[in-house]
Amino acid sequence: MLDKLRLSIAKASGKSASLLSKVGPGGGGNIPGYVFSRVGDNESISSLASELKYGSILVTGTNGKTTTTTLLIKLISQDVQIRRSYENNTIHSILTAMLKQDGDLGVFEYGIRNKEFGIPDKVQKLIDPVGVVYTTISPEHSQVNNVKNSFLAYYSAKTLLSKEMKRGVIVANCDDPRTALIGLNKEKDVHVNYFGINITDIEDFDSKPIKCPNCGEILKYSHNFLNHRGFYSCECGFKRPEPNVKLVGAELNPDSWKLSIEGDLYNYAISKNVQFSLELNVPPFGLHNIYNTLASITAYASFTPKVENIEKSVKNIFDNLDMSFIPPGRFEIISYDNKHIGIGQGDNGDAVKVNAMFIKPYCKDSVEFIFTTPDEYEDDIFRDQYEVVKSLNPDHVIVVPGRKSIDKAREYYEIIKKDFETADFYPLDYEEMDKRIEKLTELAKESKYETIIMTGCGEEQAMWESIKRNFINR
Numbered sequence: 050m051l052d053k054l055r056l057s058i059a060k061a062s063g064k065s066a067s068l069l070s071k072v073g074p075g076g077g078g079n080i081p082g083y084v085f086s087r088v089g090d091n092e093s094i095s096s097l098a099s100e101l102k103y104g105s106i107l108v109t110g111t112n113g114k115t116t117t118t119t120l121l122i123k124l125i126s127q128d129v130q131i132r133r134s135y136e137n138n139t140i141h142s143i144l145t146a147m148l149k150q151d152g153d154l155g156v157f158e159y160g161i162r163n164k165e166f167g168i169p170d171k172v173q174k175l176i177d178p179v180g181v182v183y184t185t186i187s188p189e190h191s192q193v194n195n196v197k198n199s200f201l202a203y204y205s206a207k208t209l210l211s212k213e214m215k216r217g218v219i220v221a222n223c224d225d226p227r228t229a230l231i232g233l234n235k236e237k238d239v240h241v242n243y244f245g246i247n248i249t250d251i252e253d254f255d256s257k258p259i260k261c262p263n264c265g266e267i268l269k270y271s272h273n274f275l276n277h278r279g280f281y282s283c284e285c286g287f288k289r290p291e292p293n294v295k296l297v298g299a300e301l302n303p304d305s306w307k308l309s310i311e312g313d314l315y316n317y318a319i320s321k322n323v324q325f326s327l328e329l330n331v332p333p334f335g336l337h338n339i340y341n342t343l344a345s346i347t348a349y350a351s352f353t354p355k356v357e358n359i360e361k362s363v364k365n366i367f368d369n370l371d372m373s374f375i376p377p378g379r380f381e382i383i384s385y386d387n388k389h390i391g392i393g394q395g396d397n398g399d400a401v402k403v404n405a406m407f408i409k410p411y412c413k414d415s416v417e418f419i420f421t422t423p424d425e426y427e428d429d430i431f432r433d434q435y436e437v438v439k440s441l442n443p444d445h446v447i448v449v450p451g452r453k454s455i456d457k458a459r460e461y462y463e464i465i466k467k468d469f470e471t472a473d474f475y476p477l478d479y480e481e482m483d484k485r486i487e488k489l490t491e492l493a494k495e496s497k498y499e500t501i502i503m504t505g506c507g508e509e510q511a512m513w514e515s516i517k518r519n520f521i522n523r
């Protein structure tokens with residue numbers, strides 16, 4: 050009785066806070082969830098979460114979370130009414146969505162950085178998700194509150210989000226040894242549906258040794274798709290599990306891609322395996338979006354109660370997809386004045402690599418790389434990104450600060466100049482963002498090269514999306 054009372058008081062407080070946050074200054078989006086968790090207790094959070102008839106799905110990973118969440122929402126909202134939230138790292142955003150929206154299933158992006166600054170085990174316990182989706186896990190080199198984030202702590206935080214799950218389905222990328230191991234270790238408790246690429250047409254152009262997440266030795270790869278994603282095995286016995294949903298064919302034409310996908314996986318809603326076969330026509334959207342496509346289809350087919358609709362619903366979304374599905378500021382290739390210009394964020398080495406692989410088929414004659422650098426204390430990010438810059442072998446490089454420090458950007462430029470003598474530096478100020486955006490746009494528009502790639506660090510919306518809008522209208 051008391052618990053119920055506390056739950057309704059917490060709900061009422063959270064909802065009235067939502068009225069305030071509407072009229073208050075911007076940025077108050079998560080206040081209702083915050084107030085709810087303050088007024089209520091852990092039990093109130095669990096009760097609120099259990100109001101969703103089909104439960105909640107959490108999407109996590111280093112790259113691809115937002116796009117996978119977006120695609121999953123498009124797919125599953127055709128069959129079920131859902132509550133959702135994106136681009137947040139706190140339980141408050143999940144609670145806010147639960148309070149303010151209606152629906153029987155929750156789809157929430159949840160990006161944990163490490164144990165200290167996220168509470169993955171607590172979130173697992175309180176939200177009690179029926180699904181956790183792992184896109185891919187890479188080192189981010191991120192600093193949180195000036196503390197160097199160790200990859201082990203980061204990986205263990207991601208693991209904790211599903212560690213105590215006793216029901217439901219884990220969706221994991223089996224081409225990624227880190228997410229695959231999380232899946233393999235949970236097969237005794239829950240169903241695990243893997244997704245991956247089963248063709249070798251797609252290949253990384255430069256891959257580094259990767260440690261086995263199980264024993265620490267170097268993994269053996271017979272094929273690399275992208276950095277640590279590929280066909281791998283280890284002397285300890287750990288190897289890539291077979292995907293339940295797999296890409297079995299791809300025709301990658303300049304104007305459209307045809308993807309063949311086959312699935313045989315466990316569906317949680319009907320407690321049975323379901324099979325499907327898909328031929329999808331999508332815009333040329335890059336390898337990372339093949340993974341996001343596979344992740345979202347796998348998660349969708351694992352949870353939709355309308356299994357008879359799977360093929361039709363997936364085709365309906367993907368055959369009608371245009372590039373507006375990618376989150377603001379993400380990399381895309383634009384045709385402009387007989388040139389191909391790739392523009393978008395690449396905040397870490399992995400992200401720049403993905404962008405470079407995307408534009409590589411367009412790099413036939415002359416190539417210019419416009420590189421927006423990281424900030425102070427981010428030398429390791431620079432190192433990874435710059436290796437990708439070099440691997441594209443551009444004819445010309447332009448260096449622009451991507452973050453605040455112009456001095457640090459100049460230091461990076463001096464390093465680049467040793468390899469690219471003709472490199473240019475534009476010390477554009479962070480405080481005058483409009484000028485920076487204008488100049489970057491002008492550099493791409495007036496470039497005399499046939500293919501231009503402009504990527505690196507920079508604010509997603511405030512910088513990259515604004516530059517892209519100078520070229521395209523959506």
Ligand SMILES: [Zn+2]
Binds near residue numbers: 264286287
């Ligand atoms: Zn091993």
